[in-house]
Amino acid sequence: MATIIGIDKIGFYSPEYYLDLTDLATARQVDPAKYKIGIGQDQMAVLPADQDIVTMAANAAAQILDQADRQQIDLLIFATESGIDQSKAAALYLQELLQINHQARAFEIKEACYGATAGLQIAYDHLAAHPTSQKVLVVGADVARYGIATAGEVTQGAGAVALLITRQPRLLGLQQPTAYYSEEIMDFWRPNYRDTALADGKFSTAQYLRFLDLTWQAYRAKTGTQLTDLTAVLFHIPFTKLGLKGLRQLTTDLAAATKESYFDYFQQATGYNRQVGNLYTGSLYLSLLSLLDQQQLAAGSKIGLYSYGSGAVAEFFTAVVQPNYQQTLQVACHQQQLHQRQRLTVAEYEQFFMQTGLTDDHDFQIKRQSPHADFYFAGQTDQRRI
Numbered sequence: 001m002a003t004i005i006g007i008d009k010i011g012f013y014s015p016e017y018y019l020d021l022t023d024l025a026t027a028r029q030v031d032p033a034k035y036k037i038g039i040g041q042d043q044m045a046v047l048p049a050d051q052d053i054v055t056m057a058a059n060a061a062a063q064i065l066d067q068a069d070r071q072q073i074d075l076l077i078f079a080t081e082s083g084i085d086q087s088k089a090a091a092l093y094l095q096e097l098l099q100i101n102h103q104a105r106a107f108e109i110k111e112a113c114y115g116a117t118a119g120l121q122i123a124y125d126h127l128a129a130h131p132t133s134q135k136v137l138v139v140g141a142d143v144a145r146y147g148i149a150t151a152g153e154v155t156q157g158a159g160a161v162a163l164l165i166t167r168q169p170r171l172l173g174l175q176q177p178t179a180y181y182s183e184e185i186m187d188f189w190r191p192n193y194r195d196t197a198l199a200d201g202k203f204s205t206a207q208y209l210r211f212l213d214l215t216w217q218a219y220r221a222k223t224g225t226q227l228t229d230l231t232a233v234l235f236h237i238p239f240t241k242l243g244l245k246g247l248r249q250l251t252t253d254l255a256a257a258t259k260e261s262y263f264d265y266f267q268q269a270t271g272y273n274r275q276v277g278n279l280y281t282g283s284l285y286l287s288l289l290s291l292l293d294q295q296q297l298a299a300g301s302k303i304g305l306y307s308y309g310s311g312a313v314a315e316f317f318t319a320v321v322q323p324n325y326q327q328t329l330q331v332a333c334h335q336q337q338l339h340q341r342q343r344l345t346v347a348e349y350e351q352f353f354m355q356t357g358l359t360d361d362h363d364f365q366i367k368r369q370s371p372h373a374d375f376y377f378a379g380q381t382d383q384r385r386i
């Protein structure tokens, strides 16, 4: 049997609080249709003070890891652009919380929303190069913060996606080669002195689409793949309208009847994203989870994935659906997580937003606000996390 390397399990966690974007539109005196149709988002997750990238990542990964996984993981990659420490990798906190094997490399990587894809490709290379290695855990966790009453406010969100990468995976086999492109541009960034991102919004959306064209053309040239070889195409989803623009750009030359199924799959593939908002580096993989949870795909179907991280790096790659993949998904768990969230008023959301700023207090305690979460941030003693 040929060796396949890919995604064996996917875990997902998003905060237990959300804001309905109709409420936000009313508060900001904007037509709700702008947010729901123009931006393509319905709700956004709001981070309480007792969650951060480490606890969200632990909550996502704990869903999927059994005892054997914890012993067999020898590489743990934590992708984030919402780091909590300038030196120590969030991966080490995660390793400890989840009791993952100490004979493992554990580190953090950053390249905006592209980080988890970098992690995924490193995971692939690691398993391809080391026959005795068995499993890699890649986690993407972020908090998308632009600020109250900014243009980006409606495109906020928070959450974590955990991917277990193995040989003979049960969900998706990753294909090589892939196509990637990077170039230094100022479309979105967050200097160390800020806890909210800076974005040249319209420019960033244009770059996302430009990089899509560059990587898709490069992918076609490298592999001879045609769009019609792909059953569905998934996108990094900072907000669903941008993915939709990407799909329109890719499918412009297709006949109307052929186009339709790509748009149907796109609707399925953005269901969770519409409710959670931007997860930054986890967004593409949340879209993948939306598609897998809601659609019965035939084994062998090929899916295209477009990853984009501002700054900027992009990659186009493909993955093949594995037989009986449905048996590995925890659909009820994902849906229950979203259904049991509490809706906040705009005033409460603004209060939550202000709470999660930076502090240099040596000691503090945080009241528990996430009753359903296995892991939560309880504060600091002598500048050490609890």
Ligand code: CAA
Pocket: 031, 033, 034, 035, 037, 038, 039, 112, 113, 151, 152, 153, 154, 155, 187, 188, 199, 200, 201, 202, 204, 205, 208, 236, 237, 238, 239, 242, 278, 280, 308, 309, 310
């Ligand atoms: N009904 C329906 N649609 C309406 C409407 C109404 N009443 N009013 C406006 N709209 C539509 C507009 O026509 C527009 O649609 P098109 O894009 O199709 O033209 C859309 O709503 C957005 O409206 P604006 O053009 O007025 O845009 P805005 O000033 O509200 O800003 C934004 C939108 C630039 C996305 C802003 O939210 C932003 O800066 N977000 C953060 C940056 C971002 O997410 N960039 C994405 C690429 S970078 C990336 O991908 C990395 C990452 O995750 C950040």
